[in-house]
Structures are given as C-alpha cells and as structure tokens.
Amino acid sequence: MASVISTIAIIVAIIGLIYLAYCGVSIILVAPLLAVVASVGCGQPLIDILGKVYFVKAAEYIGKFFPVFLFGAVFAKLMEEGGLASSIASKISKVLGAKRAVLAVIIGCGILTYGGLSVFVVAFVMYPFGAVLFRKAGAPKCLLPAALWVGIFTFAMVALPGTPQTQNIIPTEFFGTSTWSGIGLGIFASACFIATGLLWIGYRIKKLNAAGEGYGVHANEGNLELDESSLPDWRISLIPLLIVIFFNIFLSNPFNWKFASSWQIPSLWAVSIATVLASIATLIIGRKNIFVKKSEGERPKFIKIINGSAVSSGTAVFNVASGFAFGCVVTSVVGFVVIQDLLMKLSSNGNPLWSAVLTTNITGGITGSASSGITIALSKFGQMWKDMAVARGISLDAFHRIITLAGAGIDPAPQCGALVTMFGICGLSHKESYFDLLMIMLLKFAVPYLCVILYLVTGIV
Numbered sequence: 001m002a003s004v005i006s007t008i009a010i011i012v013a014i015i016g017l018i019y020l021a022y023c024g025v026s027i028i029l030v031a032p033l034l035a036v037v038a039s040v041g042c043g044q045p046l047i048d049i050l051g052k053v054y055f056v057k058a059a060e061y062i063g064k065f066f067p068v069f070l071f072g073a074v075f076a077k078l079m080e081e082g083g084l085a086s087s088i089a090s091k092i093s094k095v096l097g098a099k100r101a102v103l104a105v106i107i108g109c110g111i112l113t114y115g116g117l118s119v120f121v122v123a124f125v126m127y128p129f130g131a132v133l134f135r136k137a138g139a140p141k142c143l144l145p146a147a148l149w150v151g152i153f154t155f156a157m158v159a160l161p162g163t164p165q166t167q168n169i170i171p172t173e174f175f176g177t178s179t180w181s182g183i184g185l186g187i188f189a190s191a192c193f194i195a196t197g198l199l200w201i202g203y204r205i206k207k208l209n210a211a212g213e214g215y216g217v218h219a220n221e222g223n224l225e226l227d228e229s230s231l232p233d234w235r236i237s238l239i240p241l242l243i244v245i246f247f248n249i250f251l252s253n254p255f256n257w258k259f260a261s262s263w264q265i266p267s268l269w270a271v272s273i274a275t276v277l278a279s280i281a282t283l284i285i286g287r288k289n290i291f292v293k294k295s296e297g298e299r300p301k302f303i304k305i306i307n308g309s310a311v312s313s314g315t316a317v318f319n320v321a322s323g324f325a326f327g328c329v330v331t332s333v334v335g336f337v338v339i340q341d342l343l344m345k346l347s348s349n350g351n352p353l354w355s356a357v358l359t360t361n362i363t364g365g366i367t368g369s370a371s372s373g374i375t376i377a378l379s380k381f382g383q384m385w386k387d388m389a390v391a392r393g394i395s396l397d398a399f400h401r402i403i404t405l406a407g408a409g410i411d412p413a414p415q416c417g418a419l420v421t422m423f424g425i426c427g428l429s430h431k432e433s434y435f436d437l438l439m440i441m442l443l444k445f446a447v448p449y450l451c452v453i454l455y456l457v458t459g460i461v
Contacts, residue, residue, distance in 0.1 A: 005042075006043070007338070008041065009038050009333075010038050010041070010333065012037060012041065013041070013330065016037065017031065021414070022414050026319075027319055028318050028319060028322045031322040031323060032054055032055075032325070035050065036050065049332075054326070054328070057329075058325035061317075061320070061324045061372075062318070065166060065169075065268070067272040069313040069314075069317040070310060073310065074275075074306055074310065075116060075117070075240070075244075075275040075282065076116075077121065077309035077312075078282040078283060078290065079240065079282055079286075081286070081301070081305050082290050083231040083286055084240065084282060085112055086125060086231055087228075087233065088237050089108045089112065089126055091234035092129075093108065093133055099137060101137040102201050104129075105144070106147060107151070109123075109148060110152075110156040113151070113156035113163070114156045114163050114164075114245075115244055116164045116241065116274070116275055122151075123148055123152060123425050124425060126148060126151070126152075127148065130148060131144060134215055137205075137215075138215055140208045140214065140215060141215050141426070141428070144426055144428075145423060145436075146200075146201055148426075149419075150193065150196070150201075153408060153411065153418065154193040154197070154444060155189065157370070158407060159186045159187075159193060159401075159404070159405060161179070161182065161183040161401075163179065164179065164245075164248055164274065167371050167407055169267050169268050170371060171378065172266065173268065174378045174382040175386060177267075177396055177397055178254035178267050179254065179270075180249070181397035181461075182401025183461070184461055185398060185402065185405075185454065185461060188451060188460070189405050189451055193444055193447060196440060200439060232286060237285065240278040240281045243274065243278040244275060245274075247273060247278075251274065252270035253265075320372055323368060323369045324371075324372035327366050327376040330366055331366075339362070340380070351394070351452075351456065352388040352389060352392075352394070353452045356381070356385055356402065357402060357403075357405075357448045357452060359381060360373055360406035361406055363376040364377075364407050364409060365413050368413040368414075369416065369418075370407035370408045373411065374403060374406075377406075378403070386399075395455075398455045401461075402451050405447055409441075409448060410445060411441075419437070
C-alpha cells in the first residue's frame with residue numbers, strides 16, 4: 001500500500017509540474033513546492049529532501065554549468081545586437097528561397113545553433129525570417145514552431161559532433177569523452193532528424209494547403225520585413241562561429257594530437273574559452289551596432305547588452321537547475337525504487353545502451369529538459385553504465401552520443417520551458433501548434449534506438 005501511495009505522489013507531482021508550467025508559472029518556484037509533494041507523499045522528511053537533495057543538486061548543476069550559460073548568453077546577445085546572426089540568417093533565406101521555406105529555416109537554425117548561439121536566441125533571430133518565408137510560400141504559420149524546433153533542438157543541439165551546446169558537454173564530465181565523440185553515429189542521427197522534419201512538415205503543408213489553409217492572418221504580427229542596411233557582411237559574420245568551432249577542437253583535443261598532449265582542458269572549459277574569444281571577435285565586427293552613441297546620461301548600449309545577457313543567463317541556468325533538482329528528488333524518493341530496479345535489470349540482463357536510452361527518455365520527460373534529463377540519468381546510472389561498457393568492450397564515445405540523442409527524444413513535453421518560449425515568440429498556442437511538435441517528437445523518439453542498432457550491427461562510432 002505504501003508503495004502505491006508513493007507512486008501516486010510522484011505522478012501527482014509530475015502532473016502538477018506539467019500543468020503549472022503549461023499555465024506559465026515559473027518552474028523556479030513550483031519545482032521545489034512539487035518536490036515537497038513527492039517527498040511527503042513518499043513519507044520522507046521534508047527538510048532532508050529540500051536541504052540535502054533539492055537545493056544541493058540545484059547548486060551542483062549551477063556550479064558546474066554556469067560558465068557555459070554565462071559566456072554563451074553574452075556571445076549570443078552580442079551576435080544578435082551586432083547584426084551578425086541576422087546577416088547569416090538573411091543570406092541563408094535568400095539562397096534557398098521561399099519555395100524551400102522549411103529547409104531554409106532548419107538549416108539557418110542549425111548553423112546558428114552549431115555556431116554556439118543560445119537556443120533561445122536562435123529562435124528569436126530566426127522567427128522573423130521563417131515567418132516571411134512561410135508567408136511567401138503560403139505555408140501555414142502553425143507549422144513554423146515545428147520547423148524551428150527541428151533546426152534548433154535536434155541535430156544541431158545533440159547530434160552533430162562538436163556542437164558546443166550544453167547537452168553535448170554534460171556526458172564529457174561523466175565519461176571523460178569529448179564533444180566530438182561518436183562522429184559516425186552523430187552524422188547518421190542528424191540525417192534522420194532532418195529527414196523526419198522535412199518529410200512530416202512537408203506532408204502537413206500539402207495537406208493543409210489542399211484543405212484551403214494558407215499562412216493565415218495573425219493579429220499583432222507587425223512588419224516582418226527587416227532592415228538589412230545596417231547588417232555586417234554575412235561572410236565576416238561567420239568568423240565568430242568559426243572561432244567557436246576551431247577553438248573548441250583545438251583546446252579540447254578530441255583527436256589526441258601529440259602537440260596538444262601537454263594540456264588537459266575539459267570540454268566544458270574549452271567551449272567557454274572559445275565563446276569568450278568569439279565574443280571579442282563579435283564586438284569588433286558588430287561594433288557599429290553595439291557601440292552606438294546614446295543621448296547624454298543614458299547608459300551605453302554595450303553595457304545594457306552585457307548586463308542583460310548576464311542576468312538572462314542566470315534565469316536560464318536557474319530554470320534548468322530547478323528542473324534538474326526536481327528530477328533528482330523524484331528519482332531519489334522511495335516511490336521511484338520500483339522503476340529504478342526495472343531499469344537496472346534491463347542494464348544487467350542486456351546491453352546497457354538500451355537502458356541508457358530508455359532511462360534518459362524517462363528523466364528527460366519528467367523534467368521537460370534534455371540537459372536535465374541527461375544529467376540526472378548520468379548522475380544516477382552513469383558510473384554503472386561506464387563500468388559495464390568498459391567490461392563489455394562498448395565504446396564510451398558511442399555511449400556519449402547515444403545518451404545525448406536520447407535526451408532530445410521526448411524533451412518537447414508540454415511543461416518544457418523552451419517549448420512555451422517558442423510558442424510565445426511565434427505568437428501561437430499549444431492548441432494551434434503542439435500536434436505537429438508531438439508528431440515530430442514521436443518520430444524522432446526512434447532515432448537513438450536506431451543508432452544503438454547501427455552501432456551493434458556495424459560497430460560504427
């Protein structure tokens with residue numbers, strides 16, 4: 001009876017988090033409150049759960065990953081305000097044209113995300129270009145969030161080797177791997193993600209167009225045509241992105257070059273240093289837009305940019321840390337023991353890769369965050385998986401890539417903060433656009449499992 005009550009408490013807490021996040025209540029506030037619901041329902045001391053689990057785990061996450069959020073947010077905001085991100089996005093849109101609106105949005109988002117920009121900033125930057133292209137192509141606007149999601153939150157975030165996004169950095173802390181782990185699997189997964197997005201959204205455009213639905217008229221949309229006269233040249237604008245990629249490789253030394261054997265820089269700090277250097281380059285290239293003259297007594301724009309981005313990075317890391325800490329509480333209370341035992345049996349009775357994918361899917365779904373789901377799964381089972389992988393000759397590079405892919409499996413759950421933000425940017429609601437994101441989620445859910453099969457059959461890493 002006690003186990004049934006504990007399980008019910010966990011379910012109530014998760015549903016409560018989903019519902020309140022859906023209603024727009026800050027996860028920073030509701031996550032600890034619902035962690036209390038889970039702990040009390042499982043008969044565990046309230047103070048111990050909050051003081052020794054929730055806030056400790058939140059602090060651990062912030063302490064480890066705040067540099068990535070901080071320097072990444074500043075870099076992304078400088079790229080945005082300097083006009084570099086818009087210049088690159090505009091060029092991609094022009095080259096591919098309105099007839100390939102979906103492909104243009106996906107590629108544009110992918111380049112900016114892989115270049116190190118914050119996923120939220122990429123959404124803000126790419127939305128107006130995507131909206132213009134969708135309108136010219138007559139594609140229903142309700143499908144735009146799905147196109148943005150595929151470009152930002154799938155292949156460029158977790159699949160492409162070397163991506164500087166947090167989700168690809170986290171496994172390096174547990175396995176001693178690099179952000180370039182699993183190159184073959186990453187490329188295969190990227191192709192699957194892109195193909196899934198293009199096929200589904202293309203199918204939906206044809207179906208809705210046939211039913212007489214076009215882009216539609218949307219209130220408060222404003223003028224989407226952007227003034228490009230003040231934007232820097234797109235070729236020069238690519239330099240900071242190339243700096244992120246180059247120094248990420250050079251400092252982390254994923255290919256074990258002999259000349260770089262004397263330094264041991266963790267991937268997390270390699271990415272942080274790379275974004276700092278890229279920020280300096282961005283300041284130089286976008287200086288006309290960043291260091292604009294203001295009226296006397298008004299704070300310079302540059303100060304506003306770095307202050308605002310620093311504050312926003314704090315909010316972002318606290319949001320993710322709150323979801324992570326909530327997941328840690330849920331996975332630590334007695335009601336989760338049954339699920340944990342099943343997952344451990346799956347690992348011991350079969351290949352640990354299957355357990356890793358399923359477990360990461362579950363934790364990602366609980367928190368509504370790929371990075372939180374990956375971190376919780378690795379915190380709970382990472383050492384066991386690592387030991388089993390070494391004992392069975394399974395590549396840790398393959399483990400790294402497959403776990404990152406699994407983190408993005410069901411991350412667009414209704415309570416996902418990125419999802420709510422995306423709908424807000426597009427001026428759409430769950431009712432209008434969630435169906436297509438849900439279908440893409442179900443389709444891309446299979447990608448990490450396909451990668452496991454590919455690795456087991458061919459040995460490709």
